[in-house]
Amino acid sequence: MRDDLTELAGHVSTVLRHLVLLLRRTVAGQPVTSQQYGVMGSLESGPRRMTGLAEEHGVQLPTMTVQINRLEEAGLVSRSADPADARVRTVELTEEGRERLRAVRQARIGRLARELEALTEEERATLAAALPVLAKLGRKESPCPSWPNSAARSRPVRDRPLHGRKESPRP
């Protein structure tokens, strides 16, 4: 029982690693990074506020700020003020941004389609059947109570002794 699950998990883990590496190779050196692509994708359906974007991407606000700064500087995205609440800034795709998104998406999907061409019809069916299952993984998202504490007491692997970093004793 448990062993079957563990073995399957091991295989999934391996394949996932493989897919990650594949994605990395596919995306490397392209003019739009996958993060930028992802953000633009979130804007396709209309303007969004910064917080919404950050949450959807599982990222802190400052990270999204920087991302949007770059896209805005490149003219792919524009900020506006929300008339209802002066605190919030809304972001939307410019026309150029929309066009660029279309091109990038087409290229990425095209490449994947070429990969899929190399499969048999049956393999494609198998793959298609498994997609909904894969999409379900991590849907419940247990809050990661885990890391059974064997790792909990091991220090992270860092560059240097890390001098001026306070360990946040709660102000």
Place this chain on the structure above:
Amino acid sequence: MRDDLTELAGHVSTVLRHLVLLLRRTVAGQPVTSQQYGVMGSLESGPRRMTGLAEEHGVQLPTMTVQINRLEEAGLVSRSADPADARVRTVELTEEGRERLRAVRQARIGRLARELEALTEEERATLAAALPVLAKLGRKESPCPSWPNSAARSRPVRDRPLHGRKESPRP
């Protein structure tokens, strides 16, 4: 024909994005980054040379050097000289590294196994059937001739005008 492929590719793309985000959330804030974990995994079967590691991970040599530096400083890995060729440096896991690897792997697979528990037996079977297919993707690795040149003439999205960077006119 073509359309089916494209549609499937679109779905695969979406699910892949989902999985990547899942992995990111899973791994965030752990004491061993996924890259470090990956490198240690490559060392499990015995000592390796730097070039071999870099190639396997699809990374340039300098990147691997830095990675190994950190792991060595943390005592998880050790460098030695190759008696047959003084140019090459071999890297291997220390005892502590081996132990740490074991712990991390167990934790990661354990978490995945918990995800899989939430699936039905049938879903697990579907997933298991699709794993070999997923593993085949990108195996042939067409050299990325693609990026149909709509993207080719668009500049990358950067932080600053990027002054002192020469565009490499082939020495």
Place this chain on the structure above:
DNA sequence: CGCGGAAGGTTAGCCGGGCTAAGTTGGTGG
């Protein structure tokens, strides 16, 4: 009304992990 806390964003500064260019050291062939 006014004020203090909460909420939305930005800035600054650190770190990890990529990359290229250039330097160093050790093999190898003419």
Place this chain on the structure above:
DNA sequence: CCACCAACTTAGCCCGGCTAACCTTCCGCG
């Protein structure tokens, strides 16, 4: 012996995460 190549390392850049600290704006309550 010397020129060249191969294996690494060092230096310096960039992207993309993060936290801490700050500013502005809203809002609820005395």
